[in-house]
Amino acid sequence: MVNNLILVVPELTLLILACLALVIDTFIKNPASRGGIYWFTQTSLIVTICLIYFYCPHQPTVAFENSFISDPMSTVLKMFICLISFVVFLYSRDYLKENDLLKGEYFILGLFAVLGMMVMVSAYSLLTVYLGLELLSLSLYSMVAMHRDSQPATEAAMKYFVLGALASGMLLYGMSILYGVTGSLQLTVVAEYIVQQSDANHFLVFGLAFVIVGVAFKLGAAPFHMWIPDVYQGAPTSVTLFISSAPKLAAFAMAMRLLVDGMFPLLGDWQGMLIILSILSMATGNIIAISQTNIKRMLAYSTIAHVGFLLLGLIAGSRAGFAGSMFYVIIYALMSMGSFGMIILLGRKGFEADNLDDFKGLAERSPWFAFIMLCLMFSMAGVPPFVGFWAKWFVLKELVAVDMVWLAALAVLFSIIGAYYYLRIVKLMYFDQPTSMLAIKASQQMRLVLSLNGLVILALGLVPNVLMALCISALTR
């Protein structure tokens, strides 16, 4: 039992700290000191990062009768999830303050969401996967609905909840079939059962299809992407920022656990399904993004396209390919965080800079932040020397290595279409005249961290080796 508990020390600590935050928040009467919860949250995250680092086992270790695993992949992903959430909360604070949303609940729900993600990353049985997923999803639904008086936010929350519940239902249905066929919830047992099957079991593939639907929903792959544009646009920007970053890492981990750890012998089956999802996502995302005028919505479609790209690594079906996907998802989270951070930076009290036109002439208003946004956009488009190029390069390379050159060629074709709408942002910032010359109002720490975020994109592009090696070592046990 003690051995089991040692493995989950970071999760336990985060749980206790989150509950503590809940208690503290009820005792804060003075609205002016509401900010205290913010500091408590950030400290909790730092403490958790340290614990993850100190309690990571050298070998992959399982606990609670094979329903929880701690391995290099989970360590790396959890640390990035906490780090990214830390930055997200930092970006959020200004926004929440200006929109009168600075309440303890935001951060507490955020902490529970982080906990859910950590559970998902380490889940090693169907039940734990589902538990983590629901903890994350429920927290996110309520975060989207935080802005109670805003009609778009409420609408977004409703859509998110209904579609999310539907997806969870699908996933659960798939899981129940798997359980029915294999007689176990544990991924290891499922995997063993599949290996022992000599010929194809159609029930297994039937279950697999539903599991894939669930995963695709959570990742936001077309044709299960409908919720993404509405939720991204309707939710308060700080929540969009959160949804678009860390949970993608968790969704990737979920896909890894279910498809690779649990059903790797069915590679031939899920590979084909993922190819369809991937091509559809890249096509839908990139093409529809072109016609958007709202930048949050445009980035939502860009997310869908990126998801299509990151699926390519899974499709490759090799360890290096999975590492490529992991690299991609981490880089994507960093870029997405920076882009939504920029929207927050440009906003003011009562004004959201979420139209493309709000970026007009940014190069004259603030050359520095225009440059940061330029880095982010070219990185998303996959132009070297920014790190987004290496993310694409990595998955494409693994795809070519398994003789899927045609898919790689198709993927680069879509990325050219994608380049257009990223270029349009650069065009607005650099080639157009500003509509207002209002100075940018933001706290020093926000400016500093956002600048760092952009520079990291550039620096990682110049020296991507460390992170690449980290992803590879995390996935080749």
Next chain:
Amino acid sequence: MFAELPLLSLLIWTPILGGVWVLYAGDRQALTVKYLTLAVSVVTFVFSVMLYAGFDTTTYTMQFIERSSWISTFDIYYHLGVDGIALPLILLTTFTTVLVVLAGWEVIEKRVAQYMAAFLILEGLMNGTFAAMDAILFYVYWEAMLIPMFLIIGVWGGSRRVYATIKFFLYTFLGSVFMLVAFLYLYSQAGSFNIADLHALPLGLTAQKLIFIAFLLAFAVKIPMWPVHTWLPDAHVEAPTGGSVILAAILLKMGGYGFLRFSLPITPDASQAFAGFMIVLSLIAIAYIGFVALVQHDMKKLIAYSSVSHMGFVTLGFFIGFSIYATSNSLSGAVMGMEGGMVQMISHGFISGALFLCVGVMYDRMHSREIKDYGGVVNTMPRFAAFMMLFALANSGLPGTSGFVGEFLVILSSFKASFWIAFVAATTLILGAAYTLWMYKRVIFGDIANENVAELKDIGSRETVILLMLAVAVLLFGIWPAPLLDVMHPTIEHLLEHVMQSKLG
């Protein structure tokens, strides 16, 4: 003599870091920024001269090699080197950048620091492209180059600049991404991104053909070859003078360089199979685009089409060798054609750059590029008219100018392959003279057309210096091309020996 200095790294990073410094200095001290930029570009030029001085012209091997691990996980190296193909192009780059900085001295008024920095960073990236010996390093420089160029056209360009720059970016991006896929495929076969290893890699004919097509997309767009040249007139017309000069003088050469460095040596059999196709495309560019140039009424557009036509000679020279070798079984004819193509690239860099600068000189005064707005400029700008005369004649291939050498070598080697190829190619001597000199006549000669022309002031000392430097280069390589040919000869001979050996079987 200078072998101990990491000259290639200096050539790449001096301008890039200089550009960052210029950006940091900002627009507040515009004059300081200009002098700083000039200093950085001159220092870089000096480095390239040192490179030339230290270059051994007797061997084809790579020189000034620098190699250190960059992305060890995937065996990607920061691997630089130059041979007889890359060296002239690097010299051309550093030389042109100095001119471009001078050309933008008084003309650029808004965001001066960013303008200057963009050109410096671009220079570093271009040098990197020519010096990279690792395919992925090459690709990174090649693509990164698009960013400053995109901004140069988009921020400082003409009225339709946004359309032109996005077209430019997407067109070139479209070509290059397939090259990336080809590199990845080659890596999966060879296990290395080292260009020399890729040269040695045996490949089947189908694979070679597909790779050749992927490379062709990248390089044909860049050169640009007919029918993927349509981005060029737009980009040239809208770009500021400096942008046009860099575009014509160097960026187009990247495509030609790509053929020599990648297409021909990596896929020799496919190159042979496609040689006829390439020759036909080149001839269409030479003859058809020559006619198109004839009817232009925008001077920049005319020079842009003339560029496409002249670059047709480059590709013709590169691919004519196969049939000569097949009939004569001797390399000398093929070497002549390829050297002609190389000389044509360098010479076109000078001439088209000079012509764009000439148009820029007039545009700065009149704010019009239309031929019909001019007439009788010689009466008010005699010195300028003399310079432009020289460049116009060079563009039409007058013996004694550098324009003649390349065209003559290519036509001569075409004769060995087929009379009719040479015949079509030689029409350029008539067409080139027709469109260039006719434009010259309409703009420069005649009576003073209107009062705007009457008020023109002749070129000042800054403009004189720029045009004089180019005039010297054009005449020097026209009368005495030996230094250029000596540098490239061993490399091209070795390259052709490699290309003529089949990778099959």
